[in-house]
Amino acid sequence: MEEKDFFDLSDRVALITGASSRGIGNQSAKVLARYGAKVFLTARREDKLQETVAEIEAAGGTAAYKTCNVADPNECKAAVEACVAEFGRLDIMVLSAGISGLSISGGTDTAFDIDNWKNVQSINLDGVFYMVKYGWEECAKNGAGSIIPIASLAAWKAAGSVAYTATKGAIRSMTPCIAKLLAPHGVRFNTFYPGFIDTDMTHAATEYEPFVKSKLPNIPMGRFGDVDDCAYGVLYLASDASRFMTGQHLVVDGGELC
Ligand code: NAI
Numbered sequence: 001m002e003e004k005d006f007f008d009l010s011d012r013v014a015l016i017t018g019a020s021s022r023g024i025g026n027q028s029a030k031v032l033a034r035y036g037a038k039v040f041l042t043a044r045r046e047d048k049l050q051e052t053v054a055e056i057e058a059a060g061g062t063a064a065y066k067t068c069n070v071a072d073p074n075e076c077k078a079a080v081e082a083c084v085a086e087f088g089r090l091d092i093m094v095l096s097a098g099i100s101g102l103s104i105s106g107g108t109d110t111a112f113d114i115d116n117w118k119n120v121q122s123i124n125l126d127g128v129f130y131m132v133k134y135g136w137e138e139c140a141k142n143g144a145g146s147i148i149p150i151a152s153l154a155a156w157k158a159a160g161s162v163a164y165t166a167t168k169g170a171i172r173s174m175t176p177c178i179a180k181l182l183a184p185h186g187v188r189f190n191t192f193y194p195g196f197i198d199t200d201m202t203h204a205a206t207e208y209e210p211f212v213k214s215k216l217p218n219i220p221m222g223r224f225g226d227v228d229d230c231a232y233g234v235l236y237l238a239s240d241a242s243r244f245m246t247g248q249h250l251v252v253d254g255g256e257l258c
Contacts, residue, residue: 007241009239012038012144013038014091015083016029016040016042018043019052023197024150024231028094029052030059033061038063040087040090045067052065064087066082070123071122071126076133077130089142090141091144093135098167120163120164124168125171140182145187146190149175153195153251153256155191194253195252218256222254225254
């Protein structure tokens, strides 16, 4: 008897937000495509999306894109519709669009900046809410739905600004609630929490010696993460390998939370 490959996504379609930079969303899209999913990339920068579509196609995968600002509910709805128009279905959503907002090094002035609070909220939290609102019913149609917001260690401890922490903590709180709502519809909802990962968002810090010296001793595995450390965790949550898991939290941080 042929053994089922639980990581095989060849009949699935995945929509990824925040897929334009060389970050977690972008690499997750490439890995999901490598495992057979048709991937629909969204973010704001069209040239970057085109580049990634071309890379995925050159590697033998199937990809398409639409620009989408996740802070705008109409654009989120349009992205889901465009994905279904392109590929005929939607099963997986990886919600990686996010910003860190003003740096915490600005102290209390930046920490309590109202514009920053609203901006971070509108992208990191509202963006996840809108995508789930407009995408879950499509994910339910084929019985193998999986929605994976990308939160942060900031949902568990003081890391990042007040605004950033609030949005990631809210996603953590929503996780069991949304999971219970969607489980009877055949959609799983598990949140992914990266530790410190070297991406466009964080790369400058990895080259700033005082930061590296203070940060690395707090990571028991002794290094920053890379995008593959995250993308294969996302693959696990997207695929049937995690088919009996919902409402859960996957922390990939080299042991930092310990
Ligand atoms: P990144 O900057 O490479 O990726 C973020 C993506 O979101 C970019 O493609 C950016 O263009 C996009 N984006 C920003 N605002 C958007 C908007 N309004 N609409 C649509 N797309 C928008 O950064 P990275 O590191 O890959 O971050 C991905 C997610 O992982 C974020 O949610 C971030 O908060 C989270 N994260 C990252 C960590 C890290 O150390 N890199 C640690 C913990 C969480």
